[in-house]
Amino acid sequence: MDSALWFKAQPIGEHKLCKIMATMAAQPSFVGKKTNTSARKATCTRLLHSGIAPNKIVQLSGHRNVQSVNIYAVASVDMQKNMSHILCMSTISESSSSLLVCKNV
Template sequence: MKMKHKNPKTFEIPDNPDFCPVMTYKEFQNRRPPQLSKMTPLFYMKINHNKKKDSEYWLKDQPLSEHKLFKIMKNMAETADFPGKKTNMSARKATCTRFLHALVTPITIMQLSDHKNIHSVNNYAVASHEMQNKV
């Protein structure tokens, strides 16, 4: 089965520039060094902690490591005071499980989560507490 690629959409919030994703992105884009202006993925670059005070660039010409991304996820989960151990994959698992509980089809979940195999999505099919109580 051929998967359709979805292009997510983001809309400007002109009334509230502090929470506008378009303005935030434009500011982020302007803070990248010129050699990174066409680089993708855009958001996985190292922060330049040694930048000079008058430098307008926030990022280094170097990607974030997988370890650093895991650390960011762990830090966010701890800050939010989520119970239990949280990883990048636990966020994916929780999202897929909630989709299944909301009766979203596994094919649709595959398209959204970029799973390559429907059996991987079915591994998340665990009955919710509500479903268990009804049974």
Template sequence: MWTDLWFKAQPMGINKLYSILKNMKEEAGLTGTDKRITPYSARKHLVQKLNDGGVAPNQIIQISGHKNVNSLNNYSCLP
């Protein structure tokens, strides 16, 4: 078992996510060039990549925090 965890097992708030993404965009040199990178676009990309990788929809909702499989339709076309 790990004793030096670097993360917390709890959801982050939207303001914290925006702050993290803002810092990541600045460090990547994307400031002012692509303002469409948001927590929502990151979540959509995650869902699409998991789906393309063959991950089962019920597992995707556990990872992404969706409440049910039908809500994934807003992010990706799942079989």
């Protein structure tokens, strides 16, 4: 693993953060409108989907309590497909004469 420093734990002012975000959002690789809040939401959501514990995310994001991270716990498209598959398979196994046909998407 690369030992290069990639962040520094240091308070940063709101105006400085807004300037950094505006510079990043101006890059051509960023599509759509990006704000400090959308970056925070994307970060928390991605970490939750990767299996990082909410109490660890709170330490990074600066939320005051763990419950506030739960608003970012939305199911990804892959999770939704998996849930649909589970429900479909349980429906088929419960009813052998079912006319329900599920497709894998």
